Amino acid sequence: MKEEIIIAGFGGQGVLSMGKILAYSGLMDGKEVTWMPAYGPEQRGGTANVTVIVSDEKISSPILSTYDIAIILNQPSLEKFESKVKPGGILIYDGYGIINPPTRKDIGVYCIDAMDEATEMKNTKAFNMIVLGGLLKIKPMVAIESVLKGLKKTLPVRHHHLIPMNEQAIIRGGEIIRKQ
Amino acid sequence: MTKEEIISQGTLAYKKPTLLNDTQMHYCPGCSHGVVHKLVAEVIEEMGMEDKALGISPVGCAVFIYKYIDIDWEEAAHGRAPALATAMKRLWNDRLVFTYQGDGDLACIGTGETIHALNRGENITIIFINNAIYGMTGGQMAPTTLMGMKTSTSPFGRDAKLHGYPLHITEIAATLEGTAYVSRQSVESVAAIRKAKKAIRKAFDYSMAGKGSNLVEIVSTCNSGWKMSPEKANEWMKENMFDYYPKGDLKDIGAE
Amino acid sequence: MEKEVLLMKGNEAIALAAIRYGVDGYFGYPITPQSEILETLTLEKPWETTGMVVLQAESEVASINMVYGGAGTGKKVMTSSSSPGMSLMQEGVSYIAGAELPCLLVNVMRGGPGLGTIQPSQADYFQSVKGGGHGDYRVITLAPNSVQEMADFVKLGFDLAFKYRNPALILSDGVIGQMMEKIVLPEQVKRRTDEEVVKQCPWAATGHTKDRKPNWITSLELSPEEMEKNNIRFQEKYKEIEKNEVLYEEIQCEDADYLIVAFGSMARIGSKAIEIAREQGIKVGLLRPITLWPFPKDIISEYADKVKGMLSLEINAGQMVEDVRLTVNGRIPVEHFGRLGGIVPDPDKVVEALKAKIIQ
The missing domain is CATH 3.40.50.920 (Rossmann fold)
Structure with a gap:
């Protein structure tokens, strides 16, 4: 098993932390992982992206030309990364930020209305966990228990009361993701 | 007759400190450095800190101070002595750490390191020799060169339009919250030498007591750089330097 | 007991490894993409646990001269920066090499020249391996390619630096500094006591005791004949390093x-x-x-x-x-x-x- 993933969107959407949680969950499952952000001032307001690789084997390059999975959370990221999904790969996007949806037919395209759902849940912070839930429904590369274990490890104790909410968001993400 | 034999037959009225070794100093006759070196050595001895003193020498005339006072030394890059002292004191808290710097080293190229070390309240002492000139490189203008004073790079006299004004770094130091003791002294007379020694002792005591950072400026002569006889240089210093650089304690948290 | 596998950035790994390896002092100045090193160190507060000194200096120039000061006393001291900051430090590195002192430098390279960019680069190769500052000297240069090696090379760097009394450099870049990977941190080592430092480093400025001559830490030697001898000694040391320490x-x-x-x-x-x-x-x-x-x-x-x-x-x-x-x-x-x-x-x-x- 080896999944090469790009997560891309606006800074502040939780792109980097979603990648981090995914990488941490992979670690909990005993897999090899890398997390490589496009770092810098882009974090604040501009576009942000992170490459996450989860693999059974040792990982060579943390920087890639093409991806198995692209998680796209805004229009500029879709334009940048749609063509870089490997044939037969997967593209997941949030319908909220996308005006011109993806057009490729040789990949699996999924839509998840995570922003709308987070608003409905009255918790915009749950947004990235809803997206993660959607991803894990399509590609269960790590166990949800590992995600929760990872959260417990990475979140400061004062935020542990948020874990049930995150679990709920992951489950909800799995329910609302749909094939385009 | 050997030195020891001469001493054994006489009555000891005065001796140089043991830490000051017999190496012939490279300083010009009449230079203030020799006197200040002696004071530093005496104070270290009187404190019993011979094996705990760490000195940092500058780039400038005093670069070779390590050859004359028998303690452990580090020789810094130009202006950086307070940075070295910062690390040395933080890593060896029970050591007496001090720098010995001239005006070009401390108040020009090393202004940043000086201000920041003092402002952090590093428990160190800076001995600052201010002779208003670059001695070692041959008498160029220093940040502390007086208005109108002729040097090899201000041959027509220091001109505010060209060179700006003499920098009162010791006054600046006194305004910093990190400083404990800031004093300006000189060594032009026996009375002045005694006062200067007391100031150095207080600064060293404060450093060891962890009270904060300490600066002792010694207004000094550079008769070679000033192109005067030693005696004339002493007079010139009294007449001209002390107006710009008035002597006395500028700050003493122990006295407040 | 099984070792705990962690996930962290290369920069964080350097910081934590430094604490674990018993480093005595870190002196640094913030610059992207390596600021996590100083941030992690201050967050960990090692001065309360191992007694390690961590100080944010007023500039890279001050940082490297703090390292020079600390290294001269025989302590394990280090700094880190990124390309423009490393350029500022080169004078100090030359002094450290000239005074034959051990220390560890870390350069998480970004693009130049000048202020350049904060994105990754390897354009400081020349600066690192050809000396960098003035004079004939060399810096032992280690190039980690993983987060694990970022941590491991803290020990390797210090070991080589002390073996040869020469600065060692971890030459990394924005990719390795910023990426997260699995890592096993080294076991916590106790810092050497002052007495152990004095014993291990009889050359260091630690306070002059009567059983030896005063120690002078300096790169200055005005006699050309003596200075040539010093240089020949350095070159012999560099040949020894070239013979013994190549890794690939x-x-x-x-x-x-x-x-x-x-x-x-x-x-x-x-x-x-x-x-x-x-x-x-x-x-x-x-x-x-x-x-x-x-x-x-x-x-x-x-x-x-x-x-x-x-x-x-x-x-x-x-x-x-x-x-x-x-x-x-x-x-x-x-x-x-x-x-x-x-x-x-x-x-x-x-x-x-x-x-x-x-x-x-």
């Missing part, structure tokens, strides 16, 4: 027709390029210098007689390629491929370059 890794080199030479992050990307090339039937191997100085000349020279061409893969305009060419000495074609301005070449482009420049 060979990846799929046994049957290779072509060789990629790459260090640090580019060695990771090069490994992926090898996978892609081999899927296309091109037999290519990768030689990764782990020490950039001393440079692995002998092994590269051996491969010059075995392969048809070499591609030096670097995020710069072609620096290490000069050392590869010197070593190969015209026996086979040696070309360079890299991107500039903070762009990291992706593996596909490396394979394209290999075909265009070497295989033809």
Whole structure:
């Protein structure tokens, strides 16, 4: 098993932390992982992206030309990364930020209305966990228990009361993701 | 007759400190450095800190101070002595750490390191020799060169339009919250030498007591750089330097 | 007990490894992309646990001179920065080399020249392996290609620095500094006591005791004859380091027709390029210098007689390629491929370059 993933969107959407949680969950499952952000001032307001690789084997390059999975959370990221999904790969996007949806037919395209759902849940912070839930429904590369274990490890104790909410968001993400 | 034999037959009225070794100093006759070196050595001895003193020498005339006072030394890059002292004191808290710097080293190229070390309240002492000139490189203008004073790079006299004004770094130091003791002294007379020694002792005591950072400026002569006889240089210093650089304690948290 | 596997950035790994390895002092100034080193250290508060000193200096110039001061007292001291900051430090590094002191430097490289960019680069190769500051001196240069090596090379760097009383440098870049990977941290080592430092470093300025002469830490020697002697001693030491301390890794080199030479992050990307090339039937191997100085000349020279061409893969305009060419000495074609301005070449482009420049 080896999944090469790009997560891309606006800074502040939780792109980097979603990648981090995914990488941490992979670690909990005993897999090899890398997390490589496009770092810098882009974090604040501009576009942000992170490459996450989860693999059974040792990982060579943390920087890639093409991806198995692209998680796209805004229009500029879709334009940048749609063509870089490997044939037969997967593209997941949030319908909220996308005006011109993806057009490729040789990949699996999924839509998840995570922003709308987070608003409905009255918790915009749950947004990235809803997206993660959607991803894990399509590609269960790590166990949800590992995600929760990872959260417990990475979140400061004062935020542990948020874990049930995150679990709920992951489950909800799995329910609302749909094939385009 | 050997030195020891001469001493054994006489009555000891005065001796140089043991830490000051017999190496012939490279300083010009009449230079203030020799006197200040002696004071530093005496104070270290009187404190019993011979094996705990760490000195940092500058780039400038005093670069070779390590050859004359028998303690452990580090020789810094130009202006950086307070940075070295910062690390040395933080890593060896029970050591007496001090720098010995001239005006070009401390108040020009090393202004940043000086201000920041003092402002952090590093428990160190800076001995600052201010002779208003670059001695070692041959008498160029220093940040502390007086208005109108002729040097090899201000041959027509220091001109505010060209060179700006003499920098009162010791006054600046006194305004910093990190400083404990800031004093300006000189060594032009026996009375002045005694006062200067007391100031150095207080600064060293404060450093060891962890009270904060300490600066002792010694207004000094550079008769070679000033192109005067030693005696004339002493007079010139009294007449001209002390107006710009008035002597006395500028700050003493122990006295407040 | 099984060791705990953690996930962290390369920069964080350096900081935590420094605490674990019993480093006495860190002096640094913030600069992207390495600020996490100082941030992690201040967050961990090692002064309350191991007694390690951590200080944010007023500039890189002050940082390196604090390192100079601390190193002269025999303590294990280090600093870190990124390219523009390392340029500022070079005078101090020259003094440290000239005074023959051990210390650890970390450069998480970004693109230049000038203020340049904060994105990854390897354009400080020349500065690192050819001396960097004024005078004839060398810095032991280690190039980690993983987060684990970022941590491991803290120990390796200090061990070599103390063995030879010479500065050692971890030459990393924005990719390795910013990426997160699995890592096992070293066991906590106790810092040496002051007495142990005095015993281990009889040359250091620790306070003059009657059983020895006063110690002078200096790079100054005004007598040309004496200064030449000092320089000859340095050169002999450098030869010794070149003889003993070369480190490299060979990846799929046994049957290779072509060789990629790459260090640090580019060695990771090069490994992926090898996978892609081999899927296309091109037999290519990768030689990764782990020490950039001393440079692995002998092994590269051996491969010059075995392969048809070499591609030096670097995020710069072609620096290490000069050392590869010197070593190969015209026996086979040696070309360079890299991107500039903070762009990291992706593996596909490396394979394209290999075909265009070497295989033809």
